[in-house]
Amino acid sequence: LKDEVNRMERLSLVGQMAASITHEIRNPMAVIRGFLQLLNERSSPEQQTYFRIVMEELDRANAIINDFLSLAQNRIVEKESCSLNELLHELKPLLLADANMRGQTLDLRLSDSMDLLPMNVKEIKQLLLNLARNGMEAMNASGVLKIETRNTQDMIQLRIEDEGVGIAPEKLEKLFEPFYTTKTNGTGLGLALCLSIVERHNGKIKVESTLGVGTVFHVHFCKPGRDCW
Ligand code: ADP
Ligand code: MG
Numbered sequence: 001l002k003d004e005v006n007r008m009e010r011l012s013l014v015g016q017m018a019a020s021i022t023h024e025i026r027n028p029m030a031v032i033r034g035f036l037q038l039l040n041e042r043s044s045p046e047q048q049t050y051f052r053i054v055m056e057e058l059d060r061a062n063a064i065i066n067d068f069l070s071l072a073q074n075r076i077v078e079k080e081s082c083s084l085n086e087l088l089h090e091l092k093p094l095l096l097a098d099a100n101m102r103g104q105t106l107d108l109r110l111s112d113s114m115d116l117l118p119m120n121v122k123e124i125k126q127l128l129l130n131l132a133r134n135g136m137e138a139m140n141a142s143g144v145l146k147i148e149t150r151n152t153q154d155m156i157q158l159r160i161e162d163e164g165v166g167i168a169p170e171k172l173e174k175l176f177e178p179f180y181t182t183k184t185n186g187t188g189l190g191l192a193l194c195l196s197i198v199e200r201h202n203g204k205i206k207v208e209s210t211l212g213v214g215t216v217f218h219v220h221f222c223k224p225g226r227d228c229w
Helices: 002-040 045-072 084-102 121-138 169-174 190-200
Strands: 080-082 105-109 117-119 144-151 155-162 203-210 214-222
Touching: 002 045, 045 190, 080 084, 080 121, 084 105, 084 117, 084 121, 084 144, 117 121, 121 144, 121 155, 121 190, 121 214, 169 203, 190 203
Parallel strands: 105 144
Antiparallel strands: 080 117, 144 155, 155 214, 203 214
């Protein structure tokens, strides 16, 4: 128990440090962004190319800081009774817009019945968005992203299936490691964050993939009082 308390104290210390460092970095970055924008108003076409690159890199650094903060603050989050279907319903317009922009199709198949689970709404929405966006980013136009929910006796199940490039078997174990990415603009923090969110919600996450065919992410949440694994 003493070790566990020590571990929790260290974790919360890391979380607090991450929060204050993040805050201290965000402020100067906002100033840099603002003055760059001013400078750009008088820049040549060649300089504007550099300007776009600098802005993209600034945004990427910001995304890393935001994801890192969520990951480092592995704290006990507040939960309320929620329906996974309801959260997906709320995200639907955003997901549809994302898919449409890429020329892709969203196939949302929500279960008829859905029991409520104690969930942190912000975190579960982040989980759904991260998994859906990864799926879309793996597909070209004409791809279909299928999101399915099931309400079984013991579990709430989520299935996110894409028709994307797939993942080589030897890469599968790296997926959930922080900073593992194969994308030029990726942070590699999305799935690490997904894993920590699922673990905080009494759940498990699994992936099945075939190169050139597609990938399926399964998330299972165990209902309170049930013996799932
Ligand atoms: P990021 O999206 O920033 O790269 P993630 O942690 O979300 O970081 O994903 C890590 C890596 O896992 C991705 O760069 C990609 O190589 C792989 N990956 C994740 N989801 C999928 C998917 N649905 N299909 C194919 N590869 C995926
Ligand atoms: Mg991602």
